[in-house]
Amino acid sequence: MLPGREGKEHTVTALISDQVASLIEDGIRLAQEAQALPPFPVPHVGVERPRQTAHGDYATPVCLQLTEEARMAPRAIATRVIEYLPTASFLGKVDVAGPGYINVTLDSSWVARQTRAILETGDKWGHVDLGSGDCVQVEFVSANPTGPITVGSTRNAVIGDVLASVLDAADFVVEREYYVNDAGSQVRKFGESLYARYAQALGEEEPFPGDGYLGGYVVDMAAEFARQVGHSYLKMDRQEAIQALGERGIECVLGQARADLAALRVSFDTWFRERSLYDSGLFDRLLQKLRKDGYVTEREGAVWFTSPDLEEDAVLIRSPQVISNPEERPTYLASDVAYVWNKLMERGFDRAIYVWGADHHGDVPRVRAATKALGLDPDRVEIILYQMVNLKRGTEDVRMSKRAGEFVTLREMIDEVGPDPIRFLLLTRTVDATIDFDLDLAVEQSEKNPVYYVQYAHARICSILRYAAEQGWDPDHEGDVALLTHESEQALIRKMLELPEIVAYAAEQRAPHRLTFYAQELAAQFHAFYRDCRVVAEEDAERTRARLMLVRAARTTLAQVLGLLGVTAPERM
RNA sequence: GCCCCAGUAGCUCAACUGGAUAGAGCAUCGGACUUCUAAUCCGAGGGCUGCAGGUUCAAGUCCUGCCUGGGGUACCA
DSSP, X not given: OOOOXXXXXXXXXXXXXXXXXXXXXXXHHHHXXXXXXXXXXXXXXXXXXXXXXXXXXXXXXXXXXXXXXXXXXXXXXXXXXXXXXXXXXXXXXXXXXXXXXXXXXXXXXXHHHHHHHHHHHGGGTTOOOOSXXXXXXXXXXXXXXXXXXXXXXHHHHHHHHHHHHHHHHTTOEEEEEEEEOOSSHHHHHHHHHHHHHHHXXXXXXXXXXXXXXXXXXXXXXXXXXXXXXXXXXXXXXXXXXHHHHXXXXXXXXXXXXXXXXXXXXXXXXXXXXXXXXXXXXXXXXXXXXXXXXXXXXEETTEEEEXXXXXXXXXXEEEOXXXXXXXXXXXXXXXXXXXXXXXXXXXXXXXXXXXXXXXXXXXXXXXXXXXXXXXXXXXXXXXXXXXXXXXXXXXXXXXXXXXXXXXXXXXXXXXXXXXXHHHHHHTTSSOTXXXXXXXXXXXXXXXXTOHHHHHHHHHHHHHHHHHHHHHTTOOTTOOOOGGGOOSHHHHHHHHHHHTHHHHHHHHHHTTOTHXXXXXXXXXXXXXXXXXXXXXXXXXXXXXXXXXXXXXXXXXXXXXXXXXXXXXXXXXXXX
């Protein structure tokens, strides 16, 4: 069942960037009412964060776009807008700059006060009201249940998990789902491979299938089964034994996957069985519906899906070979048709997000066309394609082939590297870029490894707070945040104030990698503060208390980002 | 052949979806620890954003065509 929407707490305020934008829209409107500007429709005001600090905290080029409608020079428009700009507590300096930008600087005493606001918001800090409680399912990993989770799926796991966390922080109701492909022919091959290894383990002459799974894990698993049940599968009907062993193997693989993913700090709300789409009769019902609506053609005994949205030929949905063998199932598009209906109609998600490796990109138009053919809005289906991971040791490639059984598993990576570097490093690229993951670098605790840079900042914060407590300061004592006027204090708070916008952007653009970049910037800003500002100072109790508040707020912010990333925030390093 | 992704500093990558002088880290060179963690900080050099056109006030970003690398090309998912 879907989690209730009403359970979601709304504890967040509007983004500052949105407030700035709406103030400027008001300014344009008021200037028009006072006839300082000619009438024209008030445009959408895009607010950006300037690259250079000299340009303030926010800027908008909106006046550059208005020259034609206003028949005025951009700088002149900007001057009028500023003249009629309403005031707001956070507003500091507002001025015209460059060719006609409006630059906005936050009021520094307001900025200082946000330190307290951040502390009061606590573990809700950074959360934004974007999803309005819409229900979204993120389906990810969904690796074939025929072998251990490998590196490619690891990137999938990290992207899906962090995206889900970010969406949750952005006020969506999120469900994490793992789709178990237990209905395809790969599963049968897996059963055949297990059967052969099982028989071999019991000393029988049993040929290994030509296209079977060669990995050593199949041998180990089969040997384990042989230990558990002896000869019982050999006494069964061969086909039944293959199927039973396949199912037993899947359970075994899934148990391992669950454990390995848990070690990566990834867990799922639902493990959905592909087979259930057929067992429930859903697929057959939908096939009838598609046929009735004219999306199905048949030739040479095969069933094809066809749609005007598909530029290519029709897509095979069920083949004659499949029909002649009841153990086989229709093609994967068939499953996709039933699955998307299950998600959007039977379970009622507002949106279904799929996280797929880029090698599946060819399926995107088909799934969208099928969604549309079912009468569903294809925009409710979103497919995130991520590029491949090249595993390296130093400069050397680690070559892999799953079928040949040569690969580095998630478990091996976790044992060697640990979940923190895996999660962080796999999120230091956009999903569109291939990643070289260097196992040697990942374990290296040096300045080349950004995960430790960020964690070190957190440990340093904790160290300061420990030291303060040792010196007799009450770490929870209130201070006068108005004293936080130093350039580095201000810069740190302003960086902390970016968090909600980063979360909003990462959620909206499905860009979880933004968080790792932000985490590094935040850590850098803290280190700069540490360099410039002594926190614990006997001779200046007021300032010490104010700075301790700032340090606590920085810890909150850093811990929030690391929490979203699923990376630990160590107290010591 | 066709489809998708990428091409930005020596290297690995960002760039808030069309805005100001394209930014970080690493590497290189030069500095900073009797001081709350030097896994840190400061400074310097480093660019025709693959090439050629186009769109407009404005292009790394959009359009067209090439070049290079990776992936896919449908009964494995």
